[in-house]
Amino acid sequence: MKLLGMDCSSLNISLAAMDNDEVIFSLNRKRKKAAAKVIVWLEELLKDKKLEVNDFDMFVIGAGPGSFTGLRISFSIIKAFAFSLKKPVISIGSFYSLAYKLRKKSSKIAVFCDAGRGLIYGATFRFDEKEGLRKSRKESFFKLEDFLRKFKDHMFVTYNYHLRDEVLFFEEKARLWPKNIWPDALSLCRVAKKYFLGKFTSLDRLQPLYIYPKECQVRNLFIAKEKK
Known part of the structure; x- marks a missing residue:
């Protein structure tokens, strides 16, 4: 195939x-x-x-x-x-491709990108060996600080480098994947x-x-x- x-x-x-x-x-x-x-x-x-x-x-x-x-x-x-x-x-x-690459790093993954107008566009995923990778929250608009608080038990990943400093400004203890993943x-x-x-x-x-x-x-x- x-x-x-x-x-x-x-x-x-x-x-x-x-x-x-x-x-x-x-x-x-x-x-x-x-x-x-x-x-x-x-x-x-x-x-x-x-x-x-x-x-x-x-x-x-x-x-x-x-x-x-x-x-x-x-x-x-x-x-x-x-x-x-x-x-x-x-x-x-x-966003599935980013979550897939990090599925073995965290069972809960929050993927987001810059949506402009002071907003981000984000979705969340869950992974376990039995059910595999699945989307737990579909893509939606958020303010970055709200997204970080709502999904604080997730690992965060973005390909927008300029958002990384903002993540740590709002939540310095956020689990942010240290590299950009596209x-x-x-x-x-x-x-x-x-x-x-x-x-x-x-x-x-x-x-x-x-x-x-x-x-x-x-x-x-x-x-x-x-x-x-």
Whole structure:
């Protein structure tokens, strides 16, 4: 079973492919405005491995939250692949990849990112050997200090470096993972294989998790008008 994964929800543009438990390739590039190059990088990776998109059994997409442009590009690509090749898609919140990498470090993990306007966007996860990794609180808006107090028994992780000092300002004893961890496609492929096989998203319901969806609808309408 071959999986092709993509996550463009953050500054880290990520592609990965797996054949059962074997990693075929994994690419992570942290550049501004790099999402526009993701299809070029994918073509290079496939050519190097002598593969075609049709060789994959399913696609895995990081649903966000995150970059409007990155999510719009990655979802457009995956939708086009799935529609033209009639292959299924597993859509997974990008925070899952961070929680997956830390699941052996803490049984309770709180993942968050900067949402602007003085807010953060966060979700929580729990892990145990019997039930595996599961989301215990879906993505929601919080003030950072409220998030830290509400989930003080969790390990906190973010990929927004500038928020780290704020965490320690509000809660100096907070268990904050000491390094930035980015959403990545390889972790999402592993999450999909372990916890989401068979849980496919139909193309008509395949939507990114935008932080401010109403504003994104306006931007999408503006982009559509510009193309006419």
